Amino acid sequence: xxxxxxxxxxxxxxxxxxxxxxxxxxxxxxxxxxxxxxxxxxxxxxxxxxxxxxxxxxxxxxxxxxxxxxxxxxxxxxxxxxxxxxxx
Numbered sequence: 001x002x003x004x005x006x007x008x009x010x011x012x013x014x015x016x017x018x019x020x021x022x023x024x025x026x027x028x029x030x031x032x033x034x035x036x037x038x039x040x041x042x043x044x045x046x047x048x049x050x051x052x053x054x055x056x057x058x059x060x061x062x063x064x065x066x067x068x069x070x071x072x073x074x075x076x077x078x079x080x081x082x083x084x085x086x087x088x
Contacts, residue, residue, distance in 0.1 A: 004033065013071075017038075023035050027044065055069070
């Protein structure tokens, strides 16, 4: 199911791999400078009330895990995959 062309993993990977700092991070206590989309999205997930302490710790411990979790979260948020499928 995840190999469908409409999911477009290449595009998703390019978005999260882009190192262009053009977004302003609005999270309290974070830098006033520009951040990448990946940094902004990961920071937003970590600051979310739905993110558990275990998830936050794992995201801080493993940046690769943080990026993959952010990719899945983005797919869920735009309706490309449902939450039941994401948990399997």
